[in-house]
Amino acid sequence: MLTIGKLAKAGDISPDALRYYEREGLLAPASKTDSGYRLYGEDAVRRVRFIQHAQACGFTLAEIRELLHLRQSEHACCNDVRSRAVEKKLQLAAKIRAMQTISAALERLIAKCAYGTLPVDDCPILAALEQIDGSAQDDAP
Amino acid sequence: MLTIGKLAKAGDISPDALRYYEREGLLAPASKTDSGYRLYGEDAVRRVRFIQHAQACGFTLAEIRELLHLRQSEHACCNDVRSRAVEKKLQLAAKIRAMQTISAALERLIAKCAYGTLPVDDCPILAALEQIDGSAQDDAP
DNA sequence: CTTGACTCTGGAGTTTACTTCAAGGTTTAT
DNA sequence: ATAAACCTTGAAGTAAACTCCAGAGTCAAG
Structure with missing residues (x-):
């Protein structure tokens, strides 16, 4: 499990940006410690990469959120x-x-x-x- | 002499945008009427076009302002x-x-x-x- | 056990190029 | 003469994708 700082380093992005992604519904931590620290799994690194690549492909964050939600919906193909x-x-x-x-x-x-x-x-x-x-x-x- | 509305139409831009350009130091009216209406000369149309073309060329308004000021400075070449x-x-x-x-x-x-x-x-x-x-x-x- | 690095929340600030608003004064057309 | 269309100012709002801040709690190392 990664804290926000570790994930930030792994994804070459700021912790603030990660928290922003969370607010925007793009990336939620897998869990939180008792003290409230965000904990991310390895898949979070992949998701950050996904976001970055999709951004590089010209998708806005709103569009990326749609793509991510698509992925979770049953009916999407x-x-x-x-x-x-x-x-x-x-x-x-x-x-x-x-x-x-x-x-x-x-x-x-x-x-x-x-x-x-x-x-x-x-x-x-x-x-x-x-x-x-x-x-x-x-x-x- | 053109009022702001006429210039706006000639330049296919909104009067508000023209006032904004003025605030940003890109385009000042040649004069004002007694009642405070802005009056622009024909050169204003050319300047608006200049701004639009330069924008289309990827210059930001700040850069365009620089170009315009360059033009007015004696030492620029x-x-x-x-x-x-x-x-x-x-x-x-x-x-x-x-x-x-x-x-x-x-x-x-x-x-x-x-x-x-x-x-x-x-x-x-x-x-x-x-x-x-x-x-x-x-x-x- | 203390120092320093890290994290939390909520909110405000940044940038760019405008747009929108409010409340009123001026011109033009009829 | 009066209504419609236009103009004024100053301030605030918009979008996107963050960044920065304060004030406080937490964790790891020595």
């Missing part, structure tokens, strides 16, 4: 999870495209700006930022 | 702007790479999950989320 993953991937793809558009625009701006010491009034980057056409579309859910 | 743009592009590139890694991981997970009605206990996506290795490195400023 693999496809429920799959469809969420597919949706997330589509959102991610849209964001990547938008960021690539922006990156390309910045690239063009940087290329335009010769190494030199033009006064800032003549800076092509600032000028371009006023007129850019590259539209970055966001996903509207 | 084009290269000051350029180097900020380069830095921003590097950050963007790192984020895009991380998101692509994540997207690829999701893709693999989705592929693994056959169309079927496996109970959620056997879902390969949930299992994989516990063990993913694809590390998404963030930029540490």
Whole structure:
């Protein structure tokens, strides 16, 4: 059994964040000592990792909580999870495209700006930022 | 001269957001009427666009304020702007790479999950989320 | 047995980019 | 002339994912 500090170290996260996860219904301690200390099992480490990976995959904590609850519900099936993953991937793809558009625009701006010491009034980057056409579309859910 | 509402419409933004920009030192009205109404010149429309484009390029309002102040300072030169743009592009590139890694991981997970009605206990996506290795490195400023 | 490290709770603070509200004054259109 | 639409200020609220704090109790080492 791990105390909150040990779990925090194992998961490279702060004890405060773990307590926050508990408040948010993402991770409850397996038990408590008589004095009220939280005790976690080894599965807590896996769950922390799950949360972190899912976060890295772009899921919010609310969505992760849903995934975790899905896992506990009897009627949920693999496809429920799959469809969420597919949706997330589509959102991610849209964001990547938008960021690539922006990156390309910045690239063009940087290329335009010769190494030199033009006064800032003549800076092509600032000028371009006023007129850019590259539209970055966001996903509207 | 435009009132705040007209400028808001021209810039596709709310009047409240414009007042917020003013508080944040991004956009001041050219003048005020006797009754205290804000009046903006045409350049305000360009400035709003500048702010929006720069935001789309991943600059925060604080950074945009810096860019705008740079423009007004005598000693700033084009290269000051350029180097900020380069830095921003590097950050963007790192984020895009991380998101692509994540997207690829999701893709693999989705592929693994056959169309079927496996109970959620056997879902390969949930299992994989516990063990993913694809590390998404963030930029540490 | 004492020191220091750890933990508890509950609540407040952080960041960003706004939005919403309340209570009132001003313009414009009819 | 009066109603609708617009504008003013200052303050407070929102979301997300935490962090930080005070004040107090608990545990491990020497």
